[in-house]
Amino acid sequence: MKIPFSWLKDHVALTATPSQIAEDLVRLGHEVEAVEMPRAAVIGVRVGQIESKQPHPDADKLSLLKVNIGEAELVDIVCGASNMGEGDKVPVATIGTSLPNGLTIKKGKIRGAVSYGMCCSEVELGLAEDSAGLLILPVDAPIGAEVGDYLELEEAVFDLSITPNRGDCMNVRGIARDLAADAGLALAAIELGEIAINQAINAPDVAVAAEKDCPAYLARSITGIKVADSPAWMQARLIQAGQRPVNGVVDVLNTIMLDLGQPMHAFDADALDGDIVVRSAVGGEAFSALDGRELTLNTDDLLVTDSSSVIALAGIMGSAPSGVSESTTNIVLESAFFRPARISETRRVYAMVSEASMRFERGVDPAMVEVAMQRATAMIIDLFGGSASEITQCGDADKINAERSVKASVSRIQSRLGIDIPVSVDDVLVRMGFAVTRDGDKLAMTVPSFRHDISIPEDISEEYARVIGFDEIPELLPSLATTAPAMPDRSVHDAVAAGFLQVINYAFISASEQRLFVAADDLDIELENPISDAMSVMRRSVWPGLLNTARYNLNRQQSGVSLVEQGRVYYKTAAAHQESNVIAWLMSGEVEQDEWFDAARKADFFDLKGAVEAWLTLRGLTGRFIADDSIQGLQAGQSAKILVGRAEAGRIGRVDGDIASALDMDAPVYVAEINLDLLSAGKKTKFAPLPEFPGxxxxxxxxxxxxxxxxxxxxxxxxxxxxxxxxxxxxxxxxxxxxxxxxxxxxxxxxxxxxxxxxxxxxxxxxxxxxxxxxxxxxxxxxxx
Amino acid sequence: MSEIDSLKSELESLQADALQAFSAADNLNDLQKLRVQYLGKKGALTEVLKGVGKLAPTDRPMIGQHVNKTKSALAAALDSTEADLAVKAKAARIEAERVDVTLPGRSKGKGALHPVQHGLDEITAIFSQMGFVVAEGPEIEDEFHNFDALNIPAEHPARAMHDTFFVKQMADQPMLLRTHTSPVQIRAMKRFLAEGGEPPLAVVAPGRVYRCDYDVTHSPMFHQVEVFKVDRDVSMAHLKGVLKHFLSTYFEKEVEIRLRPHYFPFTEPSAEVDIGCVFCAGKGCRICKGSGWIEVLGSGMIHPKVLESVGIDSEEFSGFAFGLGVERLVMLKQGIPDLRLFFENDVRFLSRMGVSK
Structure with missing residues (x-):
């Protein structure tokens, strides 16, 4: 969420610098992704007036300008734009200026004419994504002034990542409240504005048939408005906050949502048919969403309906036909509290995320439901005319989250945090909206309505910790019982010591790769939502992954590969599923390269068998290699099962020629696999006296x-x-x-x-x-x- | 000429011939033959001695002296020539056996541990040495262990943030690929209690985890290590102490740590952990985006609901927990810029960045 500094200052008279505020926000638990500085980003761009404009003698599309930037001499600028004339005032980037797009202005020669600066468009100033030429400034812009100052560009915009528990901070006022409380500053009162109710206008008829999911619903009619664009300041703020201006009414509602955290909706009253009913879907109902999607709704979805259709998926999105457009004259405004879990579930089912749903599913402040309605009414009438009805009120927002209290003991909080809590911290919490009572070691807090996330003593300890700052908590090493650490698994390490490179492949492969070495038998574990078909089945053999890795590298000028991978294989069993730990090897191509002492040699069965035998020997085990022509994917006559003790613990062999050639692998490929779970503990060697007599x-x-x-x-x-x-x-x-x-x-x-x-x-x-x-x-x- | 004189001159010329022959010999074999030729039982000197019999008995001692003189002169000459030749022969042999020591030695191909494996080993070892017990758990999990027991109920927004892979129906309940190693926390605590244990319990749980997210900075499979401790009076200060010790040990230098309040459903309070940038020592660089800090892991005090879900009294006991991304730590430690390199398995990367052990 992006928050312009000036907007924060509407709520609290902050005096700290943007970088100090960013640090405070981090300490309070609001991650600062970035602090943009739009005004500082255009320092060096000044208001200039074009004194003369001549065509460039050698280029049709270029003009030679002489520009007055308030200095003794006029500045020569070669300019490629065409929308300016003599007398126009334009932003001039002077030599040495770095623009937001990374361009640094230098003295330059363009087709033989020297240029000492650049006239800028909105794009170059970072104010818009496209433009139709230079930004022509108003005639009264003072020549020579910094354009950033003149345009009152934002000093700073904080880009915050709000954690899911802090729905109360998904708006400017919520962040301002945390900062004000922390800095000991007052939070400004919300200006509601004067509204003259027109009793002649009927308030909308609303019935709520799903009170659990919708404990408060407010609606009001405003008639006779003339929808126009929202004012420039509002559009600028919306853009800075990362939103696109739509139309006057929508912009007002979005502004209020960003400001107070209460999402609102406006219906075109003339598109509604009869009374508004808030109810659960009966299942199978159709909904044409504002984003163009046509949905068939499920039972339990919470809906706003009129007599003939679904006009909104409550708290998530309105319908296309009932939306407000430039031609709308009569509207019904909605401000409500929807149950967070309800919104969350429906939003997930349809994968439909909106600014409104993000706030409702995290929980909005019930106290803002009516405040937002009043603010929106006043602003709409102020900007676009019209008159307002009374509010139709269903349910009671004041009862939501009311009278919640948490008890905790100071000593327990201190023991959990490892730090003393000074009494003075209580004041900060009071400013954050808590009512705090201390009675010796006992602490009682009344939780403000907007804090949906506070319910247990640990929540209180987090509040204290973030106010004090986690930096104040000391670093202490706990006493830990010394236990004999288990011997780490050396399986892959021993293979590596024998010259194999360890690889790590994804545990999911394609269905066809699965079939290379494992016959179809309904024991595959498939993913419901794979990234792609190539990663859709949990592997039952490590070999397909090793084959791919070998091919990848042999295609990249490697003359041979010796690879090892340790990991799990996965398959269904009658009762549940099994994950087995395996180690697998692959050798292909040259195991010995041409050397001054020997000629190159390609891997064969016995290179890999030797590696497996040596590996077993290191664990005090021996393997019996039993010829087995029936191992899927291996070439008959060069394949064997590996018996270790009584267990058939592994397989080894040459990959079937058809499989290898399908992968364009020319050299023979040898693979082996051992199930680590089937290996018993190796023999412990006992001492035997050395022989005294020769053999x-x-x-x-x-x-x-x-x-x-x-x-x-x-x-x-x-x-x-x-x-x-x-x-x-x-x-x-x-x-x-x-x-x-x-x-x-x-x-x-x-x-x-x-x-x-x-x-x-x-x-x-x-x-x-x-x-x-x-x-x-x-x-x-x-x-x- | 008298017999004596003739014998004398015979001895003299024999000695002269012998010495010349000795000095002409250029190998020990030839010299050995010459020794036999002159000093052997049937050698030249013996032949001369045969002539002594013809002499008058009074002359014999004198000639005898001559013969002995000649004999010892020849023996001395032979010995000294032999020593010279032995030195020469050794020198020649050394020269003949000279090798180019700069030629490469014979060796097998070099293996290497995958850098992620090495990271896992290092991380696990640090905690193991501190007294944490290593535990593992299944990668195909149920919703209870992956979410519910960790205080992430179905409708919770955090659940959606996990980008979960689900597996097609196979048991009587939905199963998924675990999205973090935190379920091992639940399993390890349950197992420990079932075996009659009582806290303290300190566990390190390394393993593979899965998220349905695949782009430049996300891999659908990666590795995490979950670390937790439950005991009486475990505090956030202990969490910070363990983090500081671990991160300083892992990065092989004293690192600054910073905890920022954050939100995880399974911890309260929760904190993201930053370290002072290991590339610019906190001055601000491209890697830390100028902030001087790098986020490395998430941590917190185990949520009482998590303890209660396995039957541990949260009034009596408390705990800390954190989970760290192995790939991220390895990238930071080894300066590897791109996550995808780990799973591309290019042997040039593995040979260079892997660790031979």
Missing amino acids: VERDLVFLFERGVSSDAILNAVKSAAGKLLIGARIFDLYDGKGVPEGFVSLGIRFALQDAKRTLTQEDSDAASQSIIAAMDKKFGATLRG
Whole structure:
């Protein structure tokens, strides 16, 4: 909300500077987004009179002006406008002046003619968004005067962000009240103006059939008005306050709303059919709103109706046909109090926000309902003529928010704030409208009608705190029990240490991305109101996000990516929903680049498998990788499930070629995923004495038929080799020249050791023989020469 | 010439030949061969000694002396040449094994933690070290925990300000993506009480949150950390103390803090927290829009209705709470200008701004 300084001063004789006032507002809890300084912004722009105007010899559209700005010599200015003539007075930006649009005036040469300044339009002075040429000033404007002073531009405009609890401050008077109370200044009385009631005019007939939602409704007829534009001062204020002038009547009502916080509405009396009834909608009724929307109303919407139609969605917006226009002569004015929650709900349902609804849903001051009606009547008659009826009054505004009191104890407030509260603060609260009674430690406050937000002792403590200023509260460290902090989750950190870059993707993906790796099964969690289709389903796999990230980067000249992401996946379960913590990896493209010591190498299955194994090892776990051709989205023959303990905790494999090529990814893409919630605590290593006797290592090379799993081979080696075996691994794999078609040559290196003695040739020979026999028996494998 | 003279001259010429051969040797192998050739069991000197037998016994000692002299002269020459050659050989080997130490070392690709992760770690660690217990909660929440229990009733204007993502009907009640980490406050307090606990309770709850808002300065998913403490006599002064300690620790310098009264439904009093601008030290710059202050988080004293909603007596206990935006703090600390960079996941950004750990 924008508040011109001069408007504030109408309510309170402030003497502080705008920047001091901005600080006070912040301390009182009103966020100051900006302080605009329209007058200071045009310092250096002076009133000048055009003494002569000649065409520019080399440019048709330019004129050479000699301008009197009250100095000894006339100023030469080259000007591109055409609406000025000799003798006209115009704003002249002199050399060195910085204009609101950021332009700084310098001496310049335009097509050979020297210019020592610039004549300005409203746009350049920051007064309007467009203009039809220079701003021609009145003939009596004093030559040489600062234009900002002459035009009485606003010294300062405060742009405030009012918190939702302070509906009472969504108007100039509310802010003025806080400032006046804080500074110990008096708040000016509201001028109601004299109104001569014309008894010959019938007051409108109004019935309120929804008293709970509309506890007070005032209406009055004004006949015989001649709607004209509102006066310049009012338009200027509305513009400064961020509103667009509409027509005289609407401008008056908007001015009063901004001034006092009471939204009002004017109906064209000649467009109404019969009596006014305020009631709840019956459902299915049609409403043509002023903003052009055609609504079908719901039961419980609060309406203002006449005999034939809905003339307003109460407190939110009037209907188009009943609105006031230039040709309106008879009006019905409405000033009311609508129940905030009612307005809030209807406003949300139709996503229809108006200046009125913002105030009603936060709660207006019941005391202003009649005051605003009187002020508006007086101003309209004063400006546009006409005569007024009596007010038709339904309900009693005085009863709203009446006699509310809050009790609190000073000692408790002090303990919650951590500061002493001087008795003197009571005076400030009294000026803010509270009636304060202190009885020892007990505090009783009567809450003013406009403070809808005060109901409990903590509200009182906030009032004291903001008056004293939060800066006065000391900084104290509380005593905290020292607890043993839980070991932080190192999952992603360990992957990062192994060379992976951590990424964070959105938790929602598109429905088609979801289907890449998860079959359709009604367990997806979809968003009701997604940002877009691309972000409409909660992910059940991290892989789609990783794939997108990989593609994004491979398209940006990265030769390879190694990515890791930790986060949740989401899916429905029979009873509710499940969020699982997962870690996922992706490798694609070069894992090793061309180097002086080695050639580039692209990632393969075993790069990623190695990373996952190493990661598991760090947590004291081992994984068994079981070939699984049925994992959706992964290529058969290069995919496996990962068993950790008894749990099927993860999956790994190469992304199906069709999926990768649909994403224009040429290099093979490998992904893995582990569900962290399924991992058990790792084994704790126990101490074992170091061996005293040397062990032996032997190599055996066999020809196996293709397709035998190395897991099975090593298991067979382990059971065959006897209890001296301490390890066995595949050290060589070869299927090139010399190996028959359909076979592979596998080298097995095994190690034997005994804790009690040095091994002999016989020991290793015996182990070798039983391994050879087992390989033959189990796999038909033969020893290679 | 007598036998003696002839032997003498034979020894002399042998010595001369040997010394010349030694000095000509340019490697230890050759020198070893020469040692054998001259001093070995079947070497030249032994051959000469064979001639001694032909001498008269009286002459033998003299020739013997000559032979020994020659032998030790040759041995000394061999030793010294060998030492020289060893030095040379080592020097040659060193030269041959010289590498360009400026060539890059062999290394694996460098990983990096996402800057937001690092921020979360840092923030959580600071509170953890202060004695706050880490807690987490679900991201798909119900309206009770996200709103109602936090004193944000359905018709409240603040509820609309949350730009909530709702999920399509799946349970018996409307579910949503939590708009803040404050519901963990409710869940942690309920769990704590259910387990028979009694305040004090101090919790730090990091996590992902969602708002239906997507533009240059808003991301539909971001990270928050909720911090709260409930105990007897917790005051706003404690809130300020914890904030000051946290923010100074996080920004690695003493920062000024300023609390401004504000409105949040779940705290009363409520305050926005500013820090003295970390870029211009409060002088006023582009980042702080000339004010010298930067807004970093929202805070306040836990609203009594929030305490009552979980069954904590608000007469006896009070608490403070605040919630901070991780991305915002990381942007301020690392000078990252654009929120969108965090979720674009450009590896050039991640490698540069991420943290290797």
